[in-house]
Amino acid sequence: MTNKEKYQQAFSTLKASRKLEMEDIEMSKNVIFTKAVAVAAAIALCFVGSNGICYAATGDTWVEKMIVYFNGEPKEMDVEVKDMGDGSYGYFMEIPEDGEYTMDVPENSSRGVAVITEEVPEDFQNSISNIDFALDLESDEMVVLKGEPLEIVTSIEVVDGIQWFCANEERVDITEDFADGEATGSILVSGKEYAYQLTGTVDEYSVMLTSEE
Amino acid sequence: MRQPVQELIERYQNSLFVAAFQICKNKEDAEDIVQDTFIQYHTTKKEYESEEHIRAWLLRVAINKAKNVNLTFWRRNKQPLEDYIETLSFETEGAGELFETVLGLPEKYRIVIHLFYYEEYSVQEIAKVLKLSESNVKVRLSRGRKLLKDALKEEWEDDK
Numbered sequence: 491m492t493n494k495e496k497y498q499q500a501f502s503t504l505k506a507s508r509k510l511e512m513e514d515i516e517m518s519k520n521v522i523f524t525k526a527v528a529v530a531a532a533i534a535l536c537f538v539g540s541n542g543i544c545y546a547a548t549g550d551t552w553v554e555k556m557i558v559y560f561n562g563e564p565k566e567m568d569v570e571v572k573d574m575g576d577g578s579y580g581y582f583m584e585i586p587e588d589g590e591y592t593m594d595v596p597e598n599s600s601r602g603v604a605v606i607t608e609e610v611p612e613d614f615q616n617s618i619s620n621i622d623f624a625l626d627l628e629s630d631e632m633v634v635l636k637g638e639p640l641e642i643v644t645s646i647e648v649v650d651g652i653q654w655f656c657a658n659e660e661r662v663d664i665t666e667d668f669a670d671g672e673a674t675g676s677i678l679v680s681g682k683e684y685a686y687q688l689t690g691t692v693d694e695y696s697v698m699l700t701s702e703e
Numbered sequence: 704m705r706q707p708v709q710e711l712i713e714r715y716q717n718s719l720f721v722a723a724f725q726i727c728k729n730k731e732d733a734e735d736i737v738q739d740t741f742i743q744y745h746t747t748k749k750e751y752e753s754e755e756h757i758r759a760w761l762l763r764v765a766i767n768k769a770k771n772v773n774l775t776f777w778r779r780n781k782q783p784l785e786d787y788i789e790t791l792s793f794e795t796e797g798a799g800e801l802f803e804t805v806l807g808l809p810e811k812y813r814i815v816i817h818l819f820y821y822e823e824y825s826v827q828e829i830a831k832v833l834k835l836s837e838s839n840v841k842v843r844l845s846r847g848r849k850l851l852k853d854a855l856k857e858e859w860e861d862d863k
Contacts, residue, residue, distance in 0.1 A: 493860050497820035500798040500805070503791045506720035508734040510712050515738070515745050 646692050719765040725817045726769035728784050740765045804854045812847030
C-alpha cells in the first residue's frame with residue numbers, strides 16, 4: 491500500500507454521524523451569526539482587559555489599538571480587524587518601515603496584541619506580558635505564544651422570547667431594555683462588576699464593557 | 704456558480720468532518736463546525752468559479768472554524784481523545800497506529816499532511832486553501848512526513 495492509501499484507510503474510520511437537513515441550516519442561521527459576533531467582541535474585550543477600558547465591537551470590521559512589535563520594539567497602532575467571512579480574521583495595518591505597506595493576515599487570530607517581528611527573541615514571552623501571537627514575516631508563520639482562554643465571551647441568546655445578554659456564564663434579561671436597540675446595565679463576571687452598553691439588534695450587536703479598574 | 708446546500712452536504716459532509724476533527728480532535732465540535740460551515744455557505748452570497756472552488760472554500764472555512772474553536776474556552780465537556788479512539792474500529796493495527804501518530808503531530812503539519820494524503824490536494828492547491836506560500840506548504844509537508852517516518856519507521860514509506 492502507498493502512504494496515501496494507508497492514510498486514507500486509517501481515516502476512513504471517521505464518519506460524520508449528524509444528519510444535516512436544510513431545516514436545521516435555516517433555523518440555525520441567526521444563532522450562528524450571534525456567535526460570530528460574540529467571538530469578535532471577545533477579541534476586542536480581552537485586548538484592553540488590562541486597563542479596564544473596553545472597546546466596542548461589531549461583527550464586521552472594527553479598529554483596535556494594538557501594540558505592534560517590530561523586531562522587539564513596541565509601537566501602538568490602529569489596526570483594522572475584519573471578519574473575513576470565512577471563519578478567519580484579517581489584520582490590516584501600515585508598517586512604518588515599508589511606508590504604505592498593508593499587511594493582510596487572514597490567518598486564525600486569537601486576541602489582543604499583534605506582534606510582528608522578523609524573529610521572535612528567545613526571551614520574548616517573558617519580557618512582554620500580554621502577547622498572544624507573533625507573525626514571522628519571513629516565513630509567514632504565525633507563532634502562538636500563549637494559549638490562555640479568552641477573558642470574557644459575550645453573546646445574546648433568545649430563549650422562549652426572553653433576550654439574555656450573556657458574559658461568560660452570567661446572564662442578564664435585556665428583553666425590555668433592548669427593545670429600542672440600546673441597553674445598559676451591569677453584570678458580574680468572575681467576581682468583577684462590568685458596566686455594559688449594548689446597541690444594535692440580537693443578530694448584530696455591539697457591546698462595550700467597562701470596569702472600574 | 705452556486706450549488707444547492709443539500710447536494711454539498713451529501714458530497715462533502717464527511718470530508719469537512721474529518722478535516723475539522725483533525726484540528727479540534729473532538730467529534731461533537733467537529734459536527735458543529737461542519738454544520739456551521741454549511742450555514743455560512745447558505746448565508747454567504749458569494750459566487751464560485753467551479754465546484755472545486757466551492758470544495759476548497761468549504762474546507763478552508765471548516766479549518767478556520769476548527770482553529771477558532773480551539774482558541775475559545777467556551778467548549779462543551781469533551782470526551783477525551785483516547786476514549787473516542789477506543790470507540791473506533793480500524794481495519795488494521797497499523798491504521799490505528801497511523802491515526803494516533805497523525806493526531807499527535809503539531810497542528811500546522813497535521814492539516815497539511817491531511818490535505819495532501821486524504822484530500823489528495825497538490826502543494827499548490829494546499830497553499831491556496833490555507834493561504835500559505837507554496838514553499839511554506841512544502842516545508843510543513845516535509846517536516847510532517849519526517850515526523851511520521853520517525854514514529855512509524857517501516858510502516859511509512861519515504862516519499863519522493
